[in-house]
Amino acid sequence: MSSQIKGIAFMAMSSAIIPIADGIAKVLSENHSALLVSSGRYFAASFLLLPIALLKHKGSALPPRHRLKPHIMRTLLMVVAMTLFYVSIVTIDLATAVSAFFVGPVVGSVAAVFMLGEKMTRAKLVALVLGFAGAIIIARPGATMSPGVLLALASGVCYGFYLVSTRLASGETTPLQALVFQNVFGTLLLLPQAIMTWTTPSDMEILLLLAMGAISLLCHTLTINAFRHADATTLAPLSYVELITSATIGYVWFSQLPEANVWIGAAFVASAGLVLIFTRKSATAAA
Numbered sequence: 001m002s003s004q005i006k007g008i009a010f011m012a013m014s015s016a017i018i019p020i021a022d023g024i025a026k027v028l029s030e031n032h033s034a035l036l037v038s039s040g041r042y043f044a045a046s047f048l049l050l051p052i053a054l055l056k057h058k059g060s061a062l063p064p065r066h067r068l069k070p071h072i073m074r075t076l077l078m079v080v081a082m083t084l085f086y087v088s089i090v091t092i093d094l095a096t097a098v099s100a101f102f103v104g105p106v107v108g109s110v111a112a113v114f115m116l117g118e119k120m121t122r123a124k125l126v127a128l129v130l131g132f133a134g135a136i137i138i139a140r141p142g143a144t145m146s147p148g149v150l151l152a153l154a155s156g157v158c159y160g161f162y163l164v165s166t167r168l169a170s171g172e173t174t175p176l177q178a179l180v181f182q183n184v185f186g187t188l189l190l191l192p193q194a195i196m197t198w199t200t201p202s203d204m205e206i207l208l209l210l211a212m213g214a215i216s217l218l219c220h221t222l223t224i225n226a227f228r229h230a231d232a233t234t235l236a237p238l239s240y241v242e243l244i245t246s247a248t249i250g251y252v253w254f255s256q257l258p259e260a261n262v263w264i265g266a267a268f269v270a271s272a273g274l275v276l277i278f279t280r281k282s283a284t285a286a287a
Contacts, residue, residue: 007230015241033197039190044213081158092148093256095247099266100152106131107160123279134268
């Protein structure tokens, strides 16, 4: 098996598996607050990850002190994005939430123009228009707008800024250190809210929380390995596998299917992402 095929396989597996964690979150949200579920996911990931990180880095499991500010920013954004997403899936199906969430990469690409000084290109403008149109179609303003859809869109916007802040945080930090900080600091951020909305999980629900943490870590590991074997422009389109898995899980676990406008909006959002991806690929090939 070639290196590129391995990368594609790793990325496809990551995108296919991560909605399982979202489905578990939706199950847990039936009995617990989204803040508690989000906090539990961070705690479970920290619980599983910290021993590995301490062994690998021998006590230096966190980023250097002078690099903490951008890591704090990216963790805040990810905590807000995840919590909004978990609140949204209480009332809407997974595929709809994921479709709305996918405005994030488009938002991130445009935000990078202002935050990182990147050039505003024609492709970015086209992607912005397509992404905005997709978001409007999914949200259906003027019809009976679902607060869950708006929360999922807000989650995607936060995720877009998270992507930009991740680039700011890169350097002098290993992926493992960044992941440890994100999970440990995220747990601490959500702990007060989790305590305020505390409901005692059952033994099975504790196992489900641990499963969420394990799935998150597995998908992160698969993604890292994918980028070691293949380039970003090859791998990025595979993230849309998540839409298919989300719709499947939503139907099998919850007997929910997104409405027609969601599929149309998702097609616009996916097209926006693909415009950015293939434009970068062409530019890279030309260089």
